[in-house]
Amino acid sequence: MGHILLRHRDIPNFSQLDVYKKNGGLVAFKNAITAMKPEDVTNVVKASGLRGRGGAGFPTGTKWSFIDKNNWPHYVVVNADESEPGTFKDREIMEGNPFQMLEGVALCCYAVGANVAYIYLRGEFWQLAAALDENIAQLEEAGYLGDKLFGTEFSLRIHTHLGAGAYICGEESALLESLEGKRGQPRVRPPFPPSVGLYGKPTIVNNVETFANVQPILAKGADWYKTMGTADSAGVKIFSLSGSVKKPGNNELPLGTTFRDLIFNHGGGMLDNRRIKAIMPAGASSSMIIADDKALDTPMDYASVRTLGADLGSASIIVIDDTVSMEWVIGKTVHFFKHESCGKCTPCREGTYWMQNVINRLQNGRKKEDVDLLLNVAKQMQGKCLCALGEFATMAVTTGIERFPSDFKA
Amino acid sequence: MSLAEKYPKEVKNILSKYPVEFKRSAVMPLLYLAQRENGYVTKSAMSDIAQLLDITDTEVASVVGFYTLYHDRQEGKYRMQVCADLPCALRGADKFIESLCVNLGIKVGETTGDGLVTVESVMCLAACDKAPMFQIQSRDGIVYHENMTVDKTLELVQALKMSAQEVK
Numbered sequence: 288m289g290h291i292l293l294r295h296r297d298i299p300n301f302s303q304l305d306v307y308k309k310n311g312g313l314v315a316f317k318n319a320i321t322a323m324k325p326e327d328v329t330n331v332v333k334a335s336g337l338r339g340r341g342g343a344g345f346p347t348g349t350k351w352s353f354i355d356k357n358n359w360p361h362y363v364v365v366n367a368d369e370s371e372p373g374t375f376k377d378r379e380i381m382e383g384n385p386f387q388m389l390e391g392v393a394l395c396c397y398a399v400g401a402n403v404a405y406i407y408l409r410g411e412f413w414q415l416a417a418a419l420d421e422n423i424a425q426l427e428e429a430g431y432l433g434d435k436l437f438g439t440e441f442s443l444r445i446h447t448h449l450g451a452g453a454y455i456c457g458e459e460s461a462l463l464e465s466l467e468g469k470r471g472q473p474r475v476r477p478p479f480p481p482s483v484g485l486y487g488k489p490t491i492v493n494n495v496e497t498f499a500n501v502q503p504i505l506a507k508g509a510d511w512y513k514t515m516g517t518a519d520s521a522g523v524k525i526f527s528l529s530g531s532v533k534k535p536g537n538n539e540l541p542l543g544t545t546f547r548d549l550i551f552n553h554g555g556g557m558l559d560n561r562r563i564k565a566i567m568p569a570g571a572s573s574s575m576i577i578a579d580d581k582a583l584d585t586p587m588d589y590a591s592v593r594t595l596g597a598d599l600g601s602a603s604i605i606v607i608d609d610t611v612s613m614e615w616v617i618g619k620t621v622h623f624f625k626h627e628s629c630g631k632c633t634p635c636r637e638g639t640y641w642m643q644n645v646i647n648r649l650q651n652g653r654k655k656e657d658v659d660l661l662l663n664v665a666k667q668m669q670g671k672c673l674c675a676l677g678e679f680a681t682m683a684v685t686t687g688i689e690r691f692p693s694d695f696k697a
Numbered sequence: 698m699s700l701a702e703k704y705p706k707e708v709k710n711i712l713s714k715y716p717v718e719f720k721r722s723a724v725m726p727l728l729y730l731a732q733r734e735n736g737y738v739t740k741s742a743m744s745d746i747a748q749l750l751d752i753t754d755t756e757v758a759s760v761v762g763f764y765t766l767y768h769d770r771q772e773g774k775y776r777m778q779v780c781a782d783l784p785c786a787l788r789g790a791d792k793f794i795e796s797l798c799v800n801l802g803i804k805v806g807e808t809t810g811d812g813l814v815t816v817e818s819v820m821c822l823a824a825c826d827k828a829p830m831f832q833i834q835s836r837d838g839i840v841y842h843e844n845m846t847v848d849k850t851l852e853l854v855q856a857l858k859m860s861a862q863e864v865k
Contacts, residue, residue, distance in 0.1 A: 369823045370820070371821070372782040372783050372825065373821075373825050374823060374825075375826060378823050410729075410766040411822055411839055411841075413839040414838070414839070414840070446714040448714070448722075448725070448726070449726065449729065451725055451728070451729075451766040451767055452764050452819075452820075453763065453765065454821075465725070466722060467719065468719075468722045468723065468724040468725065468760070469756075469760070470759055470763040527825065527826070528826070529784035529787070529788075529828075530783075530784055530788075530825075531787055535784075535827075536826045537826070571782070571783055603825075605783060605784050605787070606787075607787065611787065619782065619783040623782055623783070623820055623821070626820055627820065629763075
């Protein structure tokens with residue numbers, strides 16, 4: 288079977304508009320705005336079982352149906368801030384298959400009644416933003432973006448907006464603050480963006496990969512989409528595979544593929560044939576999974592990964608081999624989160640700072656009381672932070688110490 | 698000359714993306730525009746932007762301070778920003794950056810004697826499968842360099858040196 292999201296891997300020059308159109312592109316969008324009611328588009332997405340691909344896994348169609356219809360205008364925002372260590376899938380989609388993502392955005396705008404969409408890209412994707420501007424201009428010229436499209440009353444503009452290096456802007460409310468021209472610090476939620484979002488107006492924020500799924504769902508139908516994946520987690524997912532494997536890279540596979548299949552088949556097995564020790568399925572934010580046979584044979588869908596005491600998140604699988612100490616790993620993850628903490632809420636700002644200090648001390652001479660203190664600080668942060676970043680910062684620390692105690696023995 | 702006088706077309710284009718009553722949204726793209734000139738944002742450029750958007754200089758400065766890709770002082774002409782986060786580190790990024798710095802005779806965060814290259818250790822750049830890797834930020838924007846070795850990087854530095862001399 289060919290790719291559904293990474294179609295550029297099967298079809299040469301797929302990032303060109305004429306090639307995209309020749310292969311079925313933009314039919315779904317034209318059909319939707321000329322022959323479908325907006326709520327019908329949302330209903331198809333709902334029926335497909337598509338869940339958000341940014342990490343939280345919230346049902347996409349349900350989110351769209353939450354848009355407040357008593358408050359206008361509406362906005363759609365693409366979260367292209369891809370910054371989670373271990374995640375590099377959105378970049379490939381936007382580079383290789385930009386029009387499919389843009390068509391998904393356009394479909395969403397029609398479904399929720401938005402006439403303006405913003406694509407918020409991390410600042411490092413500077414060249415990518417320029418290419419997308421070019422793609423958008425081509426769509427305008429071809430009559431797929433602009434005023435009163437295809438003789439309907441529906442008008443649509445899409446703009447890119449570059450961030451400037453801040454992991455926190457991947458958190459949707461921080462992203463909206465940033466897009467409004469402020470420091471990217473999360474808002475207190477609720478209210479959620481479908482009620483109060485960009486400029487205080489109802490807004491749908493979804494990840495790049497989520498939007499890339501929308502066009503095939505509208506083109507081929509919800510029933511077709513549900514034939515892939517599991518009952519709980521429909522469809523395909525891009526698994527970004529990194530760390531100690533022979534062939535790191537993106538792999539588009541049905542949800543429910545096992546860790547073993549991904550790492551040893553698609554990933555070519557372990558680097559230098561070392562032994563696998565741990566898996567972080569959701570990037571640096573992840574809990575550490577002990578990579579035993581049970582874990583390796585677990586299907587990668589949202590519910591099954593939870594049985595291992597972890598979350599699938601954005602499916603950024605970092606593989607760790609047995610030459611690596613967990614103390615070193617959490618040193619890396621905590622360093623990251625301390626740098627990226629936005630400073631707004633105290634548990635995260637102070638907690639990441641102290642975790643870093645205690646880890647530095649541990650690395651200069653391990654003492655049991657410091658391991659206990661580190662665990663204590665991490666647990667004090669849990670459940671108390673304004674957004675998920677603070678929680679994420681503790682996951683590798685607590686599960687690293689609890690699941691790999693010998694790496695922390697004084 | 699103010700930013701709006703220097704780049705009238707660009708400023709107009711940027712402002713046209715956002716609703717007039719929310720023009721503050723333009724602060725980030727305007728800062729990138731201002732940074733083109735010197736590789737960092739000057740105090741007077743921050744004031745220009747504040748005036749354009751009807752916000753205070755302090756509000757503009759707080760945005761500059763929050764995001765890592767804006768700079769308020771001069772460093773090397775090319776900022777070599779190496780990712781040393783967990784996935785890259787599992788593929789040798791720490792050794793790469795250490796050896797690179799030894800070869801360039803500087804420490805992480807420092808600039809080569811000729812003012813050309815600053816080596817920085819940065820957070821994840823979404824290229825975990827192509828480590829070791831870095832981006833080079835300069836007045837011309839940001840360019841990725843992936844699957845790098847120390848030798849290839851030193852060649853690149855040499856090439857940057859040559860082109861800098863030609864410009865002189």
